[in-house]
Amino acid sequence: MPGRTPGHRTPLWQQRLRASQLLEIAQGYPDFPVILEILRECLQDVYDLPALERLMRRLNGGEIQISDVTTTTPSPFATSLLFGYVAEFMYQSDAPLAERRASVLSLDSELLRNLLGQVDPGELLDPQVIRQVEEELQRLAPGRRAKGEEGLFDLLRELGPMTVEDLAQRHTGSSEEVASYLENLLAVKRIFPAMISGQERLACMDDAARLRDALGVRLPESLPEIYLHRVSYPLRDLFLRYLRAHALVTAEQLAHEFSLGIAIVEEQLQQLREQGLVMNLQQDIWVSDEVFRRLRLRSLQAAREATRPVAATTYARLLLERQGVLPATDGSPALFASTSPGVYEGVDGVMRVIEQLAGVGLPASLWESQILPARVRDYSSEMLDELLATGAVIWSGQKKLGEDDGLVALHLQEYAAESFTPAEADQANRSALQQAIVAVLADGGAWFAQQISQRIRDKIGESVDLSALQEALWALVWQGVITSDIWAPLRALTRSSSNARTSTRRSHRARRGRPVYAQPVSPLVSYNTPNLAGRWSLLQVEPLNDTERMLALAENMLDRYGIISRQAVIAENIPGGFPSMQTLCRSMEDSGRIMRGRFVEGLGGAQFAERLTIDRWRDLATQATQTRHYTPVALSANDPANVWGNLLPWPAHPATLVPTRRAGALVVVSSGKLLLYLAQGGKKMLVWQEKPQRFSTR
Template sequence: QLLDIARKYPDFPIVLETVRECLQDVYDVPALTELMRRVAQRRLRVVEVETATPSPFAASLLFGYVGAFMYEGDSPLAERRAAALALDTVLLSELLGRVELRELLDPAVIASTSAQLQHLTEERAARDAEAVADLLRMLGPLTEAEIAARATTDAIGGWLEGLRAAKRALPVTYAGQTWWAAVEDIGLLRDGVGAPVPVGVPAAFTESVDDPLGDLIGRYARTHGPFTTTEMAARFGLGLRVTADVLGRMAVDGRLVRGEFIDDLPGDQWCDAEVLRILRRRSLAALRAQVEPVSTAAYGRFLSSWQHVGSSDSTGIDGLAAVIGQLAGVLIPASALESLVLGQRVRDYQPSMLDELLASGEVMWSGAGQIGGSDGWVALHLAETAPLTLPAPAEIEFTDTHRAIMETLGHGGAYFFRQLTEQASESELKTALWELIWAGWITGDTFAPVRAMLSGPRRSGAPAHRQRQRPPRLSRYSVARPHSRAADPMVSGRWSALPAAEPDSTVRAHFQAELLLNRHGVLTKGAAAAEGVPGGFATLYKVLSAFEDAGRCQRGYFVESLGGAQFAAASTVDRLRSYLDGVDPQRPEYHAVVLAATDPANPYGAALAWPDRAGDADTHRPGRKAGALVALVDGRLVWFLERGGKTLLSFTSDAETQRAAAAALADLVSAGRLPSLLVERINGVAVLDPGVDAERAAVQEALTGAGFARTPRGLRLR
C-alpha cells in the first residue's frame, strides 16, 4: 500500500523519518494518504542518518544475506552437483576458460553411454551381415575382433566374406593392423591415413576428400566417450603433433570440447560437443534421481548401519561407550539390552564391559517400569548428560520403608543393601528397593542385579548332593557372631539416588533434538513419537527449525511416504543416499539382520508403519513389544516373532528372502544371543496344521533348512 501511494506522487523525495512514521500505522490508509500529501506539499529533502546498529528489518535482511553464503556449502552433495551440471559449460568456458567436469560427470553414465555409442550393448548387437555393414558405416573401420565383440556370435567370417564378395566391405591395412572398412570409406582412408586402395573399388569411392582427417576423427569422436590425443593418434597411426593440430582446429570450430572428464586418464582429454551434452544431461538426470527421496527399504538399510548394528568397528570399552552415547535415554527391555542391543553393536561385547563403565561412573542405568514378574524397561545414560536424558521419576505410594531408603540415599554417596535401613525386614527392604528402581528413583553401580532378576528367583535350597561341606576349623578360636547369610544377587552392589532431571524445558528440548538427530540420522514425526518425547514432535519442531536457520540441519523430503517434516544433517543425507536400491531389483543382496522389536534400529512401528497383512486377526498383529523380534532383509520387514518365537508373522512370499531371515535367526541362537526359539504358529495357523498354503510352506522350509527341528509343539531351535 505504501508503494501504491508513493506512485501517485512520484515528484517528491521521501524522508526516512516519514517512512518510519508511516510504518507505525501502516493500516490507516487515509491517514497515510494525508501524510504523503503533506510531504509532497512541503517538498522535504532526504536526510541521511547513520545508526550504530541496524534496525530489526535490516538485521533480518543482513542475516539472510550472510546465511546464504555461510551455509551454501551445507547442502547435500547431490544437490550441489545437480546445480553445477545445470550451468551452461559453453558460457562458463567463455567466462572462466577451461571447465573441469570430472567431479560432475557420473563415471557410470560415461561408461554406459560409451557402450551404447559403440554398439557394445546387447540390444544393439549385430545379428546378421546387414547389421555388420551398418556398423562399419556408423563406427568406421573395425578389426575382426571388434566386430565379433559387437555381434551376437563369434562366427562372423561368413558375414564378412559375403560383404567382401558383394564389394560392400573390404579389408585395408594401416597403423600396423588389418581393418574391415565400408567401401564408402576407401577414399577417406587413402587421403587421411595413407591406406592403399584395394583392387576393384569403383572410382566413385576413390574421389578426393577436402578434410579426410577431420571426417575420420569427427566420426570417432561422435561414437566414443571422452578420449585422449594419444588414443586418437594410436587409432589411426598418426603422429601426436598432427593429431593435436586437427583436434585443436575442431575445438575452435565447436565440434570438440577440451577438458578433464575422467579421472586417471593421462594427457589432454577431448569429447564431442553433442556427446558431452548427452553425458551432462544423463548425469544430471542421475543426480536428480539421487535428490529424490529414497525408498523406505533404503532407510531401513541405512538405519541399521547408522546405529552400528553388525559393525566390526565398535569394539572394547570405547566402542561400548560410543554406542551408549547414541542410545542414551532409550527405553529397552532388560532382557534384550545386552543380548540383542549391545551385543549386536559391539563386536566383542562382554557383560563385564558394562559393569566396568558403571563402576567407573561414566555410565548409569535407570528403570522405567516392570514388565511381568521377571523383566522391565531400563535405559542407559552417560553420567555427564544424565540429567538431560533421565525422565522424571514415576509417582508411587511411599511407605515407611521407601522413605527410609530415600532418606539414607538423600545424603549422597552409595550404600550396600543392608546399609539402606534397619527398620524393615530383608524381604520388605528388597521389595521396596525394586519398586524404587522401576519408578526411576534409584540406580546401582553394577548391572548384576538386573541379570539376576532376569534369571528368575533364587532357589531357597539345594539338593543334598550339592550342599557345601563345612570347611575344617583352622583353630580353636572362632568369631562370636558369625555372618552366615549369603548375599542375594538381586540386591548386590552399591545403591545410590539418581540425579534430578533437568528442570529447564528449553535446555532439555535442545539436547533431545541433537540426541535424536544423532540416533536416527533422519528425524521424523513417527520416530519422535516412538521415543515418547515430552511435548511430542511439536516441541521438537521449534528447536529443529532453529537448527535449520542456524545451518545445523536441513528440512526436506529425504525418505518417501514420511511427509515433508524430515530433518537431517547434509552429511547424513549423502550417506542415506548411498543406500539407494540396487540397479537391478531382480538381484537383491539378501542382507539379513534380526533385531529386538523395541530396538531403535528397527524403523517399523516408529518412523515407518507396520506393513499391512490382508486378513490378519486382531490377536496377530506386530508391535514394538518386549521380547518380540523382527527380521529385516535388505531393509524390508520379512518376519515378526512374538516373545520366544511363539507366533511368526510373515510379510513376504519370496523363498530366498525367507531363507536369509531364517539363517540370521539361527545365527543368533548359535551365538548364544537367544536361548532357544519355538515357533508354534505361522500367520495365525498352527505349524502342525495339515492345511499349508504356499507362504507358510516357504516359511517352514526356510526354518527347517536353518536347523529348526519339528517337535510335537512346533519348530524348535536350541
C-alpha cells in the first residue's frame, strides 16, 4: 500500500490501484491469510447464508410467492442495494450516470469488438514509445536508475537475476560502490550467486525455489530453509516477471534467457495467453497485458501531442468539401471561374447526399430548394420521386413547424434502422381517428387516402370527413408513425397559398345548349388533393440493438461532419449524450479506427476523427497560407454543411442582430470564412469582411 506521510492523505484512487496490484499477486497463493479472512467475513459476517438457504427452500416449495410491482420510489430494502450499486461504479466510468442519460443504454463490449473488427495491436504502437518504455522498464532511462544498497536489491527482485555488469548499468553509483553494496547483500544472505544460461548471475533469496524448480539451478548449500519451499508455478512466475520488465519479447529471447527449449517456451506462453496475462502481436512477438496498456496509452498520447489544432475556418472549408458543396480542387488557379454548384450528379448523387444526411431532420421546404441543389448540380424533383417510388429511399416526419412546414428526414431503405428512431407508441394521446388509421395500416401494405377512408368506414360504420382525415394523417406524420411513397404531399404542404389554391368547379353545356352543372364530385375526386397524394403506410423498421445503433450513429457522424465532438453530439441529439458516445469512441480508438486529439480550435478537448480526415485538415491548413481564389457559396443557415451557429459559434459582430439558424436565412461562405448572413425575409444582413477579396464566379 502507499506509504503514509504525516500531514498528507493518500488519494483513494491510488490506494485502490495499489490494492488491486497486491490482490493480483496474492491470488497466486490460495492460502493467503488476507484473502481467507475476506472470504470468511463476506460469507459469515456480511451474508446470512443460512437465512438465504431457508428462503430459497420456501420459494422452491411454494410457501413464498413473488409478485411484480411498480413503485415510484425504491423500497427501504432496495434503497440500500441501489446505493451500493452506485458506489460500486464510482471508479468505473460512472456507469449509473451514463445509464440514466442514455435511458439504460448498454454497450455489448464483445459485440462491439466484432463490429469494429480485429486489427494487429502492434500497428497501434509507436516505435519511439516502445524504445522509451523498454528503457524505463529496464531501469536504464534517466531518473529510473537505482540508488544505494536497497536499490540494488530492488533491481534483482523486480527484473530478476542479473550479472554484476548489468546491475552497474542500472545504478547511479560507481562500480566500486556497486561492488561494495553487493558484498554487503551477500554477507547478510539477501542475495546469492547462480549459474543461469552459462552466466554467473546474482539473484535475490525470494527466487531461490523458483530457479531451482523451473530451471534446475543448483543452489548454495548455505541457503536458509525458509527460502526452499516449493512454489506452485515457478516457470510462470519467471516468464511473467520477464515480460513485465520488457516492452516486447520473442519466444527465442525467452528461450535464450532461461536456457529452455522453444517448445516449452511457446507452450507456457500459450497458457499465459489463455489466462489473459499476455498478448501475442504480429509474428512471434509477445507482450504483457499491463505493458501493452502502457504502450498503447503512451502511443495515443504521443499521437495527440503531435497534432496541432487547425483554425475553425479550415474545418468549415473541409465540411463544405466533405458534403459535396465544393470540390476538393476549390481554390486551384486552373479551375478559377469554372466551378459549377454542387459536386454530385444524377440519381446516384442524390443517393449519396441522402446517405450522408440520413436521419437529419431539416425543414421540408429546404430539401428541394437549397439542400439537394447545393450538392447535386443537375438536381430535379423527378430524381427524388424516382428513389421514393422504387422504395430505395423513405422519408419520416419529426416535428411540425407551423401550418406549412415541418422537420423531415430522409433514409436509405436498406439502412433505415441505423438512422430512423421509431416513434413511441403513445396511444393515450392519439385521437380515435388516428388510432383507426394506424389499425388500418397495421394490417400491412400501402394505401391511398381514399382506400384508407373506405377501410375505416368498413370498420366503424361511419364515413370519414376529408379535412379530419387529412389532419389525422399529418398528425401521425409528425409523430414519425406513417409516411408516403412520394414527396408530393410535402411539396403541397410547403407550397404558397396562391399555388395551392383549389381549382373552381366549372360548368359545361348540355346538348341543347343549356348550361348545367355537373353532379356532385365523387369521393374519389375529392381525395385527390395534393396533400394526401401517394400511398400511405406505417414506418416499420426493424430496430438495432444499442451497440449496433450507437456504432452506426458514430460512423454516420464521421461521414457527415468528419469529427465527433461534444457539439456534434448535441446537434445530433444522440441518446445518452456525449458520455455514451465517448465510451464508444474510446473503443474505436483502441481498435485503430479513429484517433483522439484536439484537431479543431473551438471544439473542445475531446475530439475523434479518422486519420485520412486529419491528413486532409493538414493539407487545407497549408493551402490557407497560400494566395488562392476561392468560390463563395450561398447556403441555407440550417444546412448541415454550415458549421456556424451549430458546431462552432457565430463569429463576433458589433451589430445588434443575432444570427440564428432559421429556415429562410442564408449565409455566404468562402474558404471557410463566414462573409454574409442574410436574415429571414431579406431585410437585415450582417457582413464579416476585413478587406476586399477576389472571388471566382459561380
